Amino acid sequence: MVFIQHYLLKSVNKPIRNYLKSRFLDTLRITAKGGHGGNGLPKYGGVGGQGGAVYFVAKEGKSLRDVVKKYPNKRVVAGNGEESSKARILGRRGTDQKVEVPVGIRVLEQETGLLCELDEEGKTFLASGGGSGGCSGNSFLGKPGQLRTLTLDLKLIADVGLVGFPNAGKSTLVKAISNASPKIASYPFTTIRPQIATIEYEDYRQITIADLPGLIEGAHANFGMGHKFLKHVERTRLLLIMVDVFGFQLSQQHQKRNCLETVYALNKELELYDKTLLDKPCALIINKMDKEGAVEEICKYEQYFHSLEDGLKMCPEELVPSKLLSIDAVIPISAKSMKEIEKVKQEVRTILDLKAEEKLQEESSLDRNEQLQLKLRERGPKVYAGVHTPPAQQDSMADWPSPRVAQGGLFHTPKARYTKETQDLIKVLMEEAKLTILQRNKINYHLRNGEPLPVPKEPKFEQEYSNFLPMAIPRKNIKKRSLNTIIESGAFDVEKYVPHKSKEPIEKLKLKLQEQMSGIKIFPDDGRRRRVVRSKSEGCMDFVPPDRASELLEEINERVQWLEEMEALGEGKKHRATIQLQIAEKLNELKRLDRAKSQENEI
């Protein structure tokens, strides 16, 4: 008896063997807490610092395992806001915490459901806002930050999802067409966690494929691995259904299914998980064609693969799906002996391209406005990626620019608020315009604060004139060259002196040049310098005084014309007095000139 008890206890405490521990994490519950707002200083009307916030940022190459490594307690807490003091009336804001999560994460909350999908690199979600700082509006007492328990659910993003019964040869195919080397063995459930591999083409095109653990009949009732991993197929654009040409039998106790039946069984399981998966384009791969009798076996069912509806009469009742897959291509292969592998590669590419083209044509048939609306609808109301305001906060602080800004006080006057529709529209426009993160942040800041949107700045002088002055303005990213490279480029080489070869004696030429420069004639005999008054015929040194009288007349004419134009525009009243004064002055000068000239003539 003691022996049996001892044996049983030992078996209970047995540690899990390493190879059975799945290192793949696709869900994680995490607690996020915003920082506490700092207290205000009533004596001076000081405002406490805002508590820091917790953000989730999508980053390529990260895994949920990395998140666990960084936050082993699965708890992220942002910094508290600084208290207002005599030395610092406005307390400093608490430090934010940015948690880097893998791309493809869905953020869920138990009560609210789906909050956001971080399906693009750089998308950000505000998990918990910081508490507002103490100010006159809240008796100068800082508020606690938001506390939330959120679930991070990872859905892999791949172009192709490989679905099939265990042992069908899925991993063997992935190994044959991609750079990956997954585990392959003849027992079921060799693959226990999804893996993404990349198919590379000669023209450097890359297509990603997700190798999933095998699915079995009754997966919807949690048999085998259950439907757990089917969520990774949701984001794929093409389904590759793989079956063994001789069908599948899990064990002696289970019923044997031929290859046509396995197709129906897979169809049924997909339908039970999510009917919309059956709308995806799909290719059927029949594997192990190298085995003996494979050709005879496939011939029995070949006609039904192309039209599953006709084959329904051969399908057992329990496997009949209510909606059928629409199979775009049927490819018999032998993954092990690498036969028809290239065909699979090309077919995958063709189907993906065709579907993408169809989608593009559909979109282009819609006008721009419809496209925008479609985008908004596709995005759904609960996606707050890039917008740092969760729904609960938005409602509770509807009149305030940001839930993280303290209300009241001298520095926080509430302003106008953009409607949800306007905000959504601006966000779509920002995406269309491909703004930088900095520009987006700036616009988001204005949206939150209810301020007018920023106007694009005037281009800088350098930007505006850089076309005209390419040499004057050095490029900013210009690479500095070392002294040696400059010397090697020949920049320091002095040109060889070549003497002047004119027939005129050199001394005479020198004198001529000096005279030209100084306007002084030098007499070579005595070396003395004398200023010479040049005659009119000596060219550029001459000055012909212009006729002042005609100049004055022209100036008067100009003013009269300009005043007439102004009168026509209705602006004459403003300028009439000034212009008339100027004309009178000019006339007086003209009279004086005339008088002087007539006196000269009399003399």
Ligand SMILES: Nc1nc2c(ncn2[C@@H]2O[C@H](COP(=O)(O)OP(=O)(O)OP(=O)(O)O)[C@@H](O)[C@H]2O)c(=O)[nH]1
């Ligand atoms: N004869 C033959 N055997 C194959 C072929 N493809 C795969 N196999 C064998 O089938 C067995 C299962 O292959 P896997 O690639 O591990 O199958 P899987 O679908 O990934 O299985 P799970 O990971 O358990 O779902 C292995 O022993 C392979 O060697 C083939 O084309 N011909």
Ligand SMILES: [Mg+2]
């Ligand atoms: Mg496998």
